[in-house]
Amino acid sequence: MVRRPLFEFWYEFASTYSYLAAMRIEQAAEEAGVELVWRPFLLGPIFKSQGWDTSPFNLYPAKGRYMWRDMEREAVRFGLPLYKPNPFPQNTLLAARIALVGLDSGWTPVFTKAAYMAEFGEGRDLSDVQVLSGILSGLGLDPESIMAEAQSETKKSCLRRLNEEAQSRGIFGAPTFIAEDGEMFWGNDRLEQALEWAARQARRSDLPV
């Protein structure tokens, strides 16, 4: 029996194109026969190391205006709602920590999609503890214990390590997809190519189980 190749999905909750990717990646990965690895991380520290104190879409207004128009078109194309968060980008530190809590018990994907939908589909404030608690309750999870774990030193340092890993692996934006052989693809536009790459790799080699 051959196991499925791993396929890393690095995403930032504040990232518009990560939203588009998150809402469709599970089906696409299933069809490609790869095993998704969810990697919530923060772009803020990476931007800061480049000298940026906010999103490049805010720093470069022409690029920002274009991005929102492009997102309108892309949201239509993927059949998704689109709401521009205020403020943009949202503070997603707590959301990312919560997503990490879910990795062991497997609810990270449903939480991720629900959080993106609250933020970009309904315009709710993703930095608000009440909003995040509501999302968790809506999924039948226990907000109180999850919040406590999300704010634990273990999870805080876990997110810090993930961010360091992102930076050391050359990630500079989101979404970023990484195949098991390390091949990196950036942007929702590259999801199909990234999955093709991963699936081709899988056919070529017997992956160690």
Place this chain on the structure above:
Amino acid sequence: MVRRPLFEFWYEFASTYSYLAAMRIEQAAEEAGVELVWRPFLLGPIFKSQGWDTSPFNLYPAKGRYMWRDMEREAVRFGLPLYKPNPFPQNTLLAARIALVGLDSGWTPVFTKAAYMAEFGEGRDLSDVQVLSGILSGLGLDPESIMAEAQSETKKSCLRRLNEEAQSRGIFGAPTFIAEDGEMFWGNDRLEQALEWAARQARRSDLPV
């Protein structure tokens, strides 16, 4: 009789993804039934107004490394050679002015493709007058008279006006495609969507002749 809708192709000779677009845009535009308008311009002044003194791919090394890897994959996908120019980006002022000279007599497309091929396919220096003259000769054109016209005040101010237009229309990168209704698309990845948009517009309305 209904005329074909105009479809503007804004490109920078130093731009890697403009190369990919230039080599395939004529056939794609033909299939979509749109009339291509070639718009050579310079990204340098636009980058400068954003506080950048070189390509963002140089300013942000992680992004630059990724771009070259992505270009390798994309070149394979489109069946094109890829050579990394040295220096990158090339000084493309003269090449852009020459391209403007060809607009009236219609050789801008063949010159553009030959120049991109020299630069990214063969690694030749596009700022070199000899290289540019050789390209023109190879196309059966007269380098001497074209060079003189390219360096005329008329063509210089023509390029300046084009650059001002690019900036005022919100162009921030290349390639950029603009449909006749003003809808803007950025990046080689968006060529198909841009052409679809333009063709849909054409079907919807009788364009004024």
